[in-house]
Amino acid sequence: MPSLARQILIERVLQLWHDGRHDTFAIAALLDIDERAVCEIIEQSERRAL
Numbered sequence: 001m002p003s004l005a006r007q008i009l010i011e012r013v014l015q016l017w018h019d020g021r022h023d024t025f026a027i028a029a030l031l032d033i034d035e036r037a038v039c040e041i042i043e044q045s046e047r048r049a050l
Contacts, residue, residue, distance in 0.1 A: 009033070013041045 002010065012031060016022045017038075024042070028035040 010041050010045075013038055014045055017042055 009031065013027055016027045016030065017024075022030070024035050024038045028038045031038075
């Protein structure tokens with residue numbers, strides 16, 4: 001199970017992504033994380049949704 005800080009980060013990434021106003025680069029910049037990490041979070045979320 002992810003730590004609370006990691007879970008909050010995941011939720012924030014997905015919130016921004018589903019909001020539809022930000023691309024992965026913008027999300028990474030807003031949250032000061034690597035763009036690849038943003039992509040991995042989104043990809044994992046989409047796999048779970050299937």
